[in-house]
Amino acid sequence: MNRLDQIIAERMPTVMVPAYEDLSAIKEDEARFLMARSGLYIETRTRWGRLVKHLWHSPRQLPYGNIEEFDTFKDVLSNATVQSIIKHDVVCSAAEYARNNKEWGGFIALTKNGFQYIPVEFDSTAVKINYKMPVLPEGAVIAVDIHSHGRIAPFFSETDNKDDKGGVKISVVLGNYRNENKMDVFDIAVRYCIEGFHFDLDGKHEKEQ
Numbered sequence: 001m002n003r004l005d006q007i008i009a010e011r012m013p014t015v016m017v018p019a020y021e022d023l024s025a026i027k028e029d030e031a032r033f034l035m036a037r038s039g040l041y042i043e044t045r046t047r048w049g050r051l052v053k054h055l056w057h058s059p060r061q062l063p064y065g066n067i068e069e070f071d072t073f074k075d076v077l078s079n080a081t082v083q084s085i086i087k088h089d090v091v092c093s094a095a096e097y098a099r100n101n102k103e104w105g106g107f108i109a110l111t112k113n114g115f116q117y118i119p120v121e122f123d124s125t126a127v128k129i130n131y132k133m134p135v136l137p138e139g140a141v142i143a144v145d146i147h148s149h150g151r152i153a154p155f156f157s158e159t160d161n162k163d164d165k166g167g168v169k170i171s172v173v174l175g176n177y178r179n180e181n182k183m184d185v186f187d188i189a190v191r192y193c194i195e196g197f198h199f200d201l202d203g204k205h206e207k208e209q
Contacts, residue, residue, distance in 0.1 A: 012195060017065040022085055026050075029141075031195050036067045044168050044194050048110045048143045049073040052194060053199055073170055073192055081115045082108055086146075089117040090174075094148035097185035098177035103129040105147035111140040118142070126150060128159075142160070142169055145193075149175035154189040164193040171198075179203065 017023050017036040026032060031044040039058040044051050062098070077084055085108055097104040102125060105120040116142075122131035129147060131183040135141070145164075149155075154175030156164075164171050171193050174186035192199040 012136050017067050017206065019063065019065040023065065023067065026116055031207070034067055035064055037061050038066070039063050041067055041069075042194055042197055043070075046114075046143075046168055047141055048076055049053040051194065051199075053192075053197075055197070076115075076170060076188070079115060082144070085115065085117045090146055091184055091186065093119075093176060094146075094150075094174050094186065097124065098148060098150035098184075098186075101126045101150055103127070103148055104174075105131050105145075107142050108144035108146065109136055109142050111137045115143065116140070127152070140157065144170045144172060144197065146172040146174065148177070149173060151175075151177050154187050156189065156191065161198070164191075165196050166196060167193065169193050170194065 008071075012031060013035065014033040015023070017034050023034070026043055027047045028045055028047060028051055031042065032054070033055075034041040034043055037059070039054060040056040042055050044095060049072040050068065050070060051073050055071055072186050090106060090108075093106065094104040104124065105122055106120055109116055109118050110202075116137070118134050118136065120131045122135050124130070152175050154173040156171070156173060160171070160173070169192075171191050173189045175189070176187040178185055190201050
């Protein structure tokens with residue numbers, strides 16, 4: 001096999017789901033395609049979650065084993081520490097910028113001590129943000145990438161698609177900022193990003209070209 005093809009196979013292998021024995025467990029910080037009876041799936045495992053999503057439904061059953069979708073990424077968003085970070089750090093900071101008609105951005109990383117808010121240095125306008133990638137604590141990995149559109153509706157732009165083209169993370173966009181009953185409020189859009197595949201929370205997916 002050509003060395004370049006070997007690199008691709010090592011980085012993103014395609015594995016047949018066995019019909020008569022258990023599927024081998026995926027290693028941490030890896031992603032792979034799974035060919036199963038009902039079609040093609042993608043699987044990834046990080047230190048903060050494991051995800052299995054259906055990419056392609058076969059029009060007929062294939063001679064492989066069965067597999068089901070699996071999602072512990074959702075547990076990150078419902079984690080008490082993450083919710084506290086979003087409420088006390090993210091929303092407050094994003095609202096300050098929104099009141100000045102500017103976008104905002106930041107990260108939530110899983111560290112040795114649990115989830116932690118990671119501020120970033122950036123310049124922003126009402127429609128654009130340019131940030132400098134922060135230095136993470138030793139052993140930390142980014143779990144959630146968050147940015148705000150301020151008073152504009154939350155959605156994933158072409159720029160977001162390029163930023164989310166590689167790696168594994170949860171991507172969050174805040175928007176439609178307003179103040180209700182003296183409280184800062186945003187609408188939210190969320191998707192999972194796995195090596196160029198984007199999964200909205202409604203289950204839809206779109207491959208980045």
